[in-house]
Amino acid sequence: MDIFSENKRSAIMAAIKSKNTKPEVLLRKALFKKGYRYSLHTKNIRGRPDIFLRKYNAAIFFHGCFWHGHTCKAGKLPNTRQEFWEKKISINKERDALILADLKKKPIRVLYIWGCALKGKGKERLEQIINKATIWLNTEDVFFEIDDRSFD
Secondary structure (H helix, E strand, O other): OOOOOHHHHHHHHHOOOOOOOHHHHHHHHHHHHOOOOOEEOOOOOOOOOOEEEHHHOEEEEEEOOOOOOOOOHHHOOOOOOHHHHHHHHHHHHHHHHHHHHHHHHOOOEEEEEEHHHOOOOHHHHHHHHHHHHHHHHOOOOOEEEEOHHHHO
């Protein structure tokens, strides 16, 4: 049983930002400070990556664990309306897979940064994420993910 009414829950979910989230802005500023130049939410690249670095032919996506069905604690489905959420998240995951496959064909390199990588970890974790992202940018690896398990 949800503690909020259906209308209140809908308003809460609708208020969740999809662009310019705090972790995204912090990473962008850190990359810029290190000399990386990028464009934001590039319309002519499928999936409109949060950050696109033309020089590195690399797209960076910030994925919320819940919305994109990550296999971490934060990606767990709620106990209410499970059929609805399973369908919604499944559609999101299918779309993500199609976008990833399309970008790999281009070939555009892709980095996923999962929300769980930053949960409650503060500035030190952000620096670790920036280091991992910049190391990846300077490789030829086509795909890389950073999540909470990246730091074990």
